[in-house]
Amino acid sequence: MKRIIITSLIGITTMTTTALTLPLLSQQSYTQTADSQAEKLDSSQTEKLEQLIKTALQQMGQYQHQKSIETFQQALAIARKIKDRKKEADANFGLGFNYNSIGKPQEALNFYNEALPILQELGDRSGEAVTLNSIGAVYDNIGKPQKALEYYQQALPIRREVGDRSGVAAALNNIGGVYRNIGKPQKALEYYQQALSIVREVNNRSGTASILNNIAAVYGSIGKPQKALEYFEQALPIWKEVEDRSGVATTLNNIGGVYDNIGKPQKALEYFEQALPIMREMKNRSGVATTLNNIGGVYGSIGKPQKALEYY
Template structure:
């Protein structure tokens, strides 16, 4: 019930259901049920900004899963903790937890768990500017998720991959990925629509298309009374005051932080792209975030482009 209600956007009802469930489980000393509830409660806690309670709920569940020998749930638990650790800037710990989660899931043949673990690992790679590793992790996560029907990577991870391609100069590939992600959120996961529309707005801004960017943000269709992304529309209107393409327009849906760096081209970063060079277009230098974004053209070295880690308005963990 917690996740069903949370998925519909009613955060406080989800918290209430979770806390009542946990109280009953504690009273009965039903340890497995306690662990299940604790594992689910972290999302609504994070969504309302209570990251301390979110982390505490996960860490209380960890030893129970180890004690019970429930490796699928242990893998999910570790990956969720990794998400919060990365949000707190503890990247080394986040990556170690993600890789442990991935290893456990791989050993037991749990492709859902592998895809989830990679969702958290790729963010650390992006923060560090390790684009080849990040893109490989994203693509594997998407592929695995499609095999087992795990929806979030098909939407948010694909959206993030689109952002990487765009910032490396391949706007055509980026737009293809965003359109697929939009179909996923429209049909299967509306709660992730602001995330994907944020990327769509970003692509328009990178192409210098202000009105389509404004429209993308307005089309997030966020219910500000219920959603954890309530600031989206208010921030959107401020971002376009005077019609100027302010860098903070992207922060209406996502915040970017912790710059990393790398060198190379879009083709060499992915290590797999076979797209013709003529299809890869990169906008010229424009201010983004805390510094100038270099022009990127396919087949030419990129002068250390800055790549940001991604966080939704309440913390990246909400959409994991």
């Protein structure tokens, strides 16, 4: 029985933004330089807008997505009122990110698509690329790979144009993920290998581990378990080095899955049983369930049905 492999698109695939900063956000300091009431009012509104966006970002970083949405909505209203197009784009992007995070992809697309033409109008190429990538990620997550590919492929040349090497790697990785999902493993490997070369070049250790895991999963899916092990085993010490418990647990589980599939149940158990306490420690319920199922499956396959039932 083939065990479940928890594939990793963690880290680099989600490089659409970071938790505490919007890549679109311009950091500026504002001072009042005139005494007119109108200018004071405008400066006051600008300062309020800055503070709202700062607060919304903090809320987003603390996973308080509903509160962040409310704060970004206030910011958006002020940005439109004072005709601050940059902050209008920032607020729209932030709303898109939050709605995507709470599982409302259509709302996310609506706000990302509000941000995109503003960024294009402002000539913000970096922000445009981030937003294109974010739209692609939404389509990817809702099972529309061709639409995802369309947006990822628009983002890629812009990332190259602005010299964003990490962004180029993210786009290449995401394109690889789409090809993998639509059953084109060789195309997937081609893009993953390009991404891997870049993340190594820029010394992005988490990104390196994530892409190694992605490459391994492709090899596992096309019946090349030794190649899969080779890449999973390169990823594991990097996850440990960067203290990414999720990455460690995922990769331990994946290595166990490969050993089980090639008829080495004791080796499989060794890895599954290392993964399980980490999954529990992280309160990753789906990961715990998958790993318990995998352990139960191994015991079932070696003629220990009662032991298997303890895990199922």
